[in-house]
Amino acid sequence: MRYMLMPDRREAPGDPMPKSPSPSEEGGGPRRPDTGSPDKDNLLKRMRKVDPKQAERYRQRTGE
Amino acid sequence: MHLFGIETEYGITREDLDAVDPVEESMELVRAHLSENFERRWDYRGEDPHEDARGFRVSGLQQDKEEDDFAKLDAHRPYSFHDMKSDLVLPNGARFYNDHTHPEYSTPECRTLKDLLAHDRAGERIVQRAADRRNQQLGGAHVQLYKNNTDFHGHSYGCHDNYLVSRSLPFPRLVSGLLPFLVSRQLLAGAGKVGMEAQESGHVPGAFQLSQRADFMEAELGVDTMHNRPILNTRDEPHADRTKYRRLHLILGDANMCEYATALKVGTTRLVLDLLQCGAAPTVELEQPVVAIKQLSRDPELKTTMRLKDGRAWSGLAIQEEYWNAASRVCGGSDPDADWVLREWQETLRLLKEDRAQLVGKLDWVTKQWLLETFMREERLTWEDPWLASLDLEYHNVNSERGLYLGLEAEGKTWRMTTERDIAEALAAGPADTRGGLRGLCVRRFSAEISGMQWERVQFSGGLRSRTLEMGDLFEPDAVRACAVLLESASSPADALAAWTKRKES
Numbered sequence: 050m051r052y053m054l055m056p057d058r059r060e061a062p063g064d065p066m067p068k069s070p071s072p073s074e075e076g077g078g079p080r081r082p083d084t085g086s087p088d089k090d091n092l093l094k095r096m097r098k099v100d101p102k103q104a105e106r107y108r109q110r111t112g113e
Numbered sequence: 114m115h116l117f118g119i120e121t122e123y124g125i126t127r128e129d130l131d132a133v134d135p136v137e138e139s140m141e142l143v144r145a146h147l148s149e150n151f152e153r154r155w156d157y158r159g160e161d162p163h164e165d166a167r168g169f170r171v172s173g174l175q176q177d178k179e180e181d182d183f184a185k186l187d188a189h190r191p192y193s194f195h196d197m198k199s200d201l202v203l204p205n206g207a208r209f210y211n212d213h214t215h216p217e218y219s220t221p222e223c224r225t226l227k228d229l230l231a232h233d234r235a236g237e238r239i240v241q242r243a244a245d246r247r248n249q250q251l252g253g254a255h256v257q258l259y260k261n262n263t264d265f266h267g268h269s270y271g272c273h274d275n276y277l278v279s280r281s282l283p284f285p286r287l288v289s290g291l292l293p294f295l296v297s298r299q300l301l302a303g304a305g306k307v308g309m310e311a312q313e314s315g316h317v318p319g320a321f322q323l324s325q326r327a328d329f330m331e332a333e334l335g336v337d338t339m340h341n342r343p344i345l346n347t348r349d350e351p352h353a354d355r356t357k358y359r360r361l362h363l364i365l366g367d368a369n370m371c372e373y374a375t376a377l378k379v380g381t382t383r384l385v386l387d388l389l390q391c392g393a394a395p396t397v398e399l400e401q402p403v404v405a406i407k408q409l410s411r412d413p414e415l416k417t418t419m420r421l422k423d424g425r426a427w428s429g430l431a432i433q434e435e436y437w438n439a440a441s442r443v444c445g446g447s448d449p450d451a452d453w454v455l456r457e458w459q460e461t462l463r464l465l466k467e468d469r470a471q472l473v474g475k476l477d478w479v480t481k482q483w484l485l486e487t488f489m490r491e492e493r494l495t496w497e498d499p500w501l502a503s504l505d506l507e508y509h510n511v512n513s514e515r516g517l518y519l520g521l522e523a524e525g526k527t528w529r530m531t532t533e534r535d536i537a538e539a540l541a542a543g544p545a546d547t548r549g550g551l552r553g554l555c556v557r558r559f560s561a562e563i564s565g566m567q568w569e570r571v572q573f574s575g576g577l578r579s580r581t582l583e584m585g586d587l588f589e590p591d592a593v594r595a596c597a598v599l600l601e602s603a604s605s606p607a608d609a610l611a612a613w614t615k616r617k618e619s
Contacts (some may be wrong), residue, residue, distance in 0.1 A: 112270025
């Protein structure tokens with residue numbers, strides 16, 4: 050794989066985005082989420098509180 | 114030169130009313146942000162959406178019959194155009210206003226993905242803060258805001274990503290190089306949607322699809338944004354020196370909750386623009402892009418293939434991989450953002466094929482699908498159940514007490530790429546290396562002296578001499594920082610402008 054610099058780049062490099070996270074990474078930057086079942090937390094409770102007819106009532110005007 | 118920004122139109126509702134007036138509610142929401150009276154400052158002379166990049170001018174923009182009827186009613190409202198728009202320029206250089214009956218937050222111009230993410234998140238906080246104030250006035254949590262793109266009745270509203278592009282890049286090359294990439298970009302940046310819909314024909318409950326906006330794409334190219342929407346918008350409104358620059362105004366994207374998806378959406382598009390600028394884009398031509406974008410959206414298994422003009426049939430993943438291959442040859446090592454995007458873009462394409470669960474909390478459509486399927490199993494629901502569209506909507510609620518995505522985030526199940534400190538800084542000031550930062554600085558230092566603002570200039574009142582900070586070609590970071598130093602240290606706008614003119618002439 051050959052890398053070359055873009056000819057029109059003049060800006061100094063800024064702070065890099067966080068690197069791809071590892072499970073052990075702590076502190077700032079992204080962390081690997083626990084993608085187990087939301088059963089274990091409050092999320093299902095939050096979902097059950099949503100009114101099943103909410104989308105039916107929700108009306109907007111066309112935007113851009 | 115890299116510069117980008119995101120405009121987000123939020124959905125707004127009042128849960129204590131049977132019939133909501135979105136014009137009133139959007140106006141009141143924006144004004145709830147203010148601690149003082151509204152002052153007319155936005156200068157609309159800089160806006161002209163009728164110029165088409167294909168080299169002609171249209172006499173008017175299309176809207177559907179329903180909007181025609183609404184527009185007639187709006188004309189009789191007891192407000193001026195300025196009052197109805199309620200345009201605000203914030204101390205961080207962002208614009209917050211009522212656009213087509215939706216509260217819209219436009220980030221200041223950013224040069225890095227890190228800044229863009231912080232400002233996009235700052236926008237969520239600002240609109241929700243305005244909703245909290247409005248709800249205090251109303252005496253209950255009645256106003257709710259949604260960072261999404263549909264009302265599940267055939268009405269869509271946008272999240273537009275914008276890029277500064279050199280005018281030396283011929284527009285036909287921009288079109289041919291971008292279309293296949295944009296059609297397949299939803300694999301990375303689709304926000305996910307329950308069911309199908311189309312403008313004026315309502316919602317059909319049912320299977321999950323990748324994108325909120327794909328159903329509303331009806332043309333390959335076009336200057337319209339509210340009707341007959343194009344995959345590639347041809348509006349030629351650069352908000353910059355038009356002899357040197359274009360603004361690529363993309364209207365096909367979904368509003369993302371996942372920071373990672375926002376970073377990939379804008380980061381990959383930026384790399385493809387770099388490819389086009391140096392003539393290194395892949396030669397892929399879709400036979401029917403408008404059909405393809407819907408076909409791809411409606412296949413979460415990612416098995417569907419789309420016909421190319423040369424007779425081959427490619428999947429969305431294959432198209433994205435072709436663009437990644439080209440970008441990795443040309444853009445690697447050019448700057449930290451480019452390297453981050455190349456690495457994560459490749460990894461995301463691999464995970465979409467091999468282990469999609471690893472993308473929960475990173476890509477919105479994957480996250481939403483996982484969330485809804487978990488709920489369906491628990492409650493023994495099918496995709497046709499109307500509860501699922503309601504949950505889809507609530508995924509995008511920016512109220513942290515209610516929003517499903519924000520609930521996931523609070524439990525550490527999403528990939529945060531900003532810190533609370535990043536967001537706090539983005540609430541206070543614009544990027545230090547863009548004109549967005551200068552705009553915000555003008556608001557913070559000389560608010561009382563500003564008579565008009567638009568994207569490319571700030572007009573100050575008083576005196577016979579010109580009192581305008583021109584920013585139509587103010588993009589070099591060193592020049593921006595030098596201008597900021599003068600604005601910070603001057604005792605008046607006139608002094609700052611005089612010093613800035615002297616510096617430019619020296």
